[in-house]
Amino acid sequence: MFTRLRSLAVSLRSRFAVARSKFHLRRNRLRQYVMLQRDGWIPKVVLDERYEDQVVWVSRIVTLFSIVANLLLIPPPINIAIALVLTTLDVFFERVSLMVKSIVVQPLPEKWDSDSWQGNLYQYDGRMWGVGLLFADEEMARIALETVRAWNYDEDVDNDGNIKMSFIEMNDGGYMTYLYPSDERETIKRAAEQVEREQIEKGKIRDHYQNTFQAIIAQDFDNPPGSNFRTFKQYYEGGRVMLNTFTSDRIKDMASGPTDGLPEGFGGVEEVEPVSLKEVKIAHVSELDPNSIEYQHLKYIVPLLDD
Known part of the structure; x- marks a missing residue:
């Protein structure tokens, strides 16, 4: 009985270690394209430079949507909520940085x-x-x-x-x-x-x-x-x-x-x-x-x- 429980515990611990290792490696691969950093106490997203066009277009869409929302004169409190969301998104995309990657191979x-x-x-x-x-x-x-x-x-x-x-x-x-x-x-x-x-x-x-x-x-x-x-x-x-x-x-x-x-x-x-x-x-x-x-x-x- 105790031998089986010990064997089960060892097996579960081994599987957890493998799953943790795979998650860590996937996370490291993801960091090659997107990273979250802190600029003081404010978070900042760093994206691979290949996403530069997407960031520009999303930022333009947010700005355009903000203009349309103001023209439609959406009544409160909906307009306040929309304004807060759009302001947050605008600040977010303003703080997005682009990164260039390089690879160095050691001997x-x-x-x-x-x-x-x-x-x-x-x-x-x-x-x-x-x-x-x-x-x-x-x-x-x-x-x-x-x-x-x-x-x-x-x-x-x-x-x-x-x-x-x-x-x-x-x-x-x-x-x-x-x-x-x-x-x-x-x-x-x-x-x-x-x-x-x-x-x-x-x-x-x-x-x-x-x-x-x-x-x-x-x-x-x-x-x-x-x-x-x-x-x-x-x-x-x-x-x-x-x-x-x-x-x-x-x-x-x-x-x-x-x-x-x-x-x-x-x-x-x-x-x-x-x-x-x-x-x-x-x-x-x-x-x-x-x-x-x-x-x-x-x-x-x-x-x-x-x-």
């Missing part, structure tokens, strides 16, 4: 197989921590590292936080590892400035809505007592982390364990250099900002993947 992996990502390695050399992503085959290890380097314009050292890496501890005892490009990369800013400059040159006043299309590399891992991640969490005090990738073949014969006697240079992929990250984030899932990539992914994307 994407040429292909991806999340099952190939088998774990993480952690090493401290006395100066900084190193994190190695362990893959089943060299191709995926190469693609992962090349993609991450592309986010940093193929430079060895990330001084501007172009690469975001985080480790999120989950309620079930495991942890998620995230890698994704920052939405404040210089390329993103320059693309936005170019669109806004073009609008000024055309003599148009538009709110700019920039869509960013990017990859989020994420994987969940176990975190048993004595795991290397627990050691990393305990001793990492912020600051730079050297990121690299490995393949299983490079460490499978190391009897002393994956973090002992690592290959010279902490390297795993030939001809692809590791990259020094500005910092990484370690947090519990309950501490995440609702606007963060990690929170959004765990709440709205993961339920769809598990469905």
Whole structure:
């Protein structure tokens, strides 16, 4: 009896999570065409510029209807009610803003197989921590590292936080590892400035809505007592982390364990250099900002993947 009720509760919770995720994604798609913002305490509607003609014509119709209503000399209190409605509509359409959209594509992996990502390695050399992503085959290890380097314009050292890496501890005892490009990369800013400059040159006043299309590399891992991640969490005090990738073949014969006697240079992929990250984030899932990539992914994307 209790087992059935528990199973039913789990099923209902899972269905609710999936429905919530689908609603969130539809709402985000709708925001590409219409958004509600606040200008002080007064609400303002922002529409895609494709609706400019419709807004102009509706505004003209409201004005025309107002003139006709006055000419007909509709008696009170009907005329008062109509006047209030028309005034409200007139103010509403006067405050409608138009937006122009642009799309920026962050560097994407040429292909991806999340099952190939088998774990993480952690090493401290006395100066900084190193994190190695362990893959089943060299191709995926190469693609992962090349993609991450592309986010940093193929430079060895990330001084501007172009690469975001985080480790999120989950309620079930495991942890998620995230890698994704920052939405404040210089390329993103320059693309936005170019669109806004073009609008000024055309003599148009538009709110700019920039869509960013990017990859989020994420994987969940176990975190048993004595795991290397627990050691990393305990001793990492912020600051730079050297990121690299490995393949299983490079460490499978190391009897002393994956973090002992690592290959010279902490390297795993030939001809692809590791990259020094500005910092990484370690947090519990309950501490995440609702606007963060990690929170959004765990709440709205993961339920769809598990469905």
